[in-house]
Amino acid sequence: MEIDELNPDVLAVKPSALRVFDHEISGDPQMVKLTLGEPDFNVPEHIKKAAIASINADQSHYPYYWGIQELRDAAAKYYCEKFGYQYSADQIVCTVGATEGLSATFKTLFKPGDGVLIPMPAYPVYKAMASLNQLVPIMVDTTDTDCVLTPQQVTAAIAAHPDVTIKGVVITDPSNPTGAVYSEEQLAALVPVFRDNQIWIISDEIYGELTYGVSHYSLSKWLPEQTIIINGLSKSHAMTGWRIGFVFGPTGVIDQIAKAHQFEVTTPTSIVQYAAVEALTHGQNDAAAMRKIYQQRRDYLTQSLDRIGMTYVAPKGAFYIFTKIPEQCGQDSFTFAQHLAKTYHVGLMPGTPFGDPQALRISYASSDENLHAAIEALTKELTRVGALTK
């Protein structure tokens, strides 16, 4: 049986470089990992108790494929109060984390050959999903505009691809990997170009509760009829490994996404659905304590990077800093990150998968001690190569 006879779209896609790199360096027990985007906090106790109660109550049977009614009711209420989402329970599908929500959404919205705009730098999974669905990913560089997409960039991308029907755009707000956060004005400015060109908006708001000194807005406020929101509890409630997410979308489209979802997974884990009801009904403030700590860490990192002369995109949300590798380090991001891992036992994520081969992503969803170790390693390395400018 010939491997090269398999689905060429699957053959062509690479496994997530992020997870592969993280796995590679995990063999070193000394490794300080600031790689994956997951909170170092544990799931809040009241949510753990709800999960245990669900196990003890033997709620182990198939939930309805959209997700249990209580959870969709709770999600409608919670996200309306948090961010003003205007979606009823029957416009919400519960998914296996944000990933599965994205997967079902990419599969549903587009036809092979359709173009999808991906503002760069970006979480690399979007491009992979576009490719797996035979779409045309169109990467739009936003580094000149503080990693915030502008209407001019959209217009220019459309003009530059006259042969592609551009049907979608991915907005990640707050951004992974840069921590950029769109202001209300910046989102409002995008509305006409998305409306006029009838572009579906995949609005990945998974970091929505993690903003520092600024508010989170959702494009669904202006364009509910063409916005699909991806959200979930992985970041806001430190539930990454538990895998629960939500897709919000207008009637008609959400029903189609629900079908694609059903044939991917049937439904998310029952235990986690019941636990998520608790998170959404009594965990409105769970993120607040984490947010405070993240903000302190962000401040420590930006001050430290300033001190050693490393530049970065101003981070206002999520828990990442995307920083430029000094030229004197003269290496691509993978080589440099591997060198840091080998020499200093510090794991920072190479920028290449996000679209910048001369950058690193530092996750500050990690302890102060780990952040100190990372800064110490960078300081030593920059000193070694003569790149310490201050």
Place this chain on the structure above:
Amino acid sequence: MEIDELNPDVLAVKPSALRVFDHEISGDPQMVKLTLGEPDFNVPEHIKKAAIASINADQSHYPYYWGIQELRDAAAKYYCEKFGYQYSADQIVCTVGATEGLSATFKTLFKPGDGVLIPMPAYPVYKAMASLNQLVPIMVDTTDTDCVLTPQQVTAAIAAHPDVTIKGVVITDPSNPTGAVYSEEQLAALVPVFRDNQIWIISDEIYGELTYGVSHYSLSKWLPEQTIIINGLSKSHAMTGWRIGFVFGPTGVIDQIAKAHQFEVTTPTSIVQYAAVEALTHGQNDAAAMRKIYQQRRDYLTQSLDRIGMTYVAPKGAFYIFTKIPEQCGQDSFTFAQHLAKTYHVGLMPGTPFGDPQALRISYASSDENLHAAIEALTKELTRVGALTK
């Protein structure tokens, strides 16, 4: 935004009629449901304890996307001892139940336009997955051979479709919906035709532990290099809603399936992965007690159906009986099942989605009391229409 501009493959597929029918009748609190294929047993206590221990140990972070090493090690050992599978841990991907394993496998093995043989009657999700991946599902009627596929039927199907490259076949053994179980000889007889025609075998063995008086064999014994096994703990350990499955496949192919899996879900729920380790290391006999009860129920049902003159495929495994609706009932299976639900508050699954509009699937993963209610309803209805032949 036009709904008819969405992905036509998603638009065309129908949501699982099984789940929709089950959901429809679930509004009646009196309803006796023998519809969905899920054990009425609870998750065994030692597995629940392991899940709770995992929660308390805060094992809530991202597991590696193939699944945690301990689980893949445990799966390799368990299934080798149970059924003789010869797969190492690095040939196993942990999935969100069997559904996600099937989804990733369909996505990976085939190219748009490839043909896939589906012996009928069949679990309707296979056809839906084939269509979602732009494959050509070729339904092969096996009712004349006790719902067991024969080499002659494969050869005939290939000859009947000269324009289609037939690249795969789905073998469900034990079968949903018929309970048919392949003997060692019947599987061995299929080996040459699958080998000579280089046909990938998707071997759905999710009911492998539930056979009554006969043994379960796996085609991977003869054709490991072209067999992908789908299995999991939903049926053997009554863990349907917990969503944990496994895909076993040869090196090279399994790596590709792992990628497709990653971009669907990232990974199954961490809690359930740790609980599954317990199931596979200390739950070797968990299915035995359930199997004994299922067998008693099967015997009750076959005797009862014999008494009222309803015919069926001889069930040797799984927990279903696929029985013909008597002609005097003069209705298609949906109308008949809806009538039974409305009149007698008994939910039996229409046969149409499985490929037989004149059949019903009775799940005996339900209490004796419920089975009695079902037989009573059928007896009354057959009496009413004058179809009671004995």
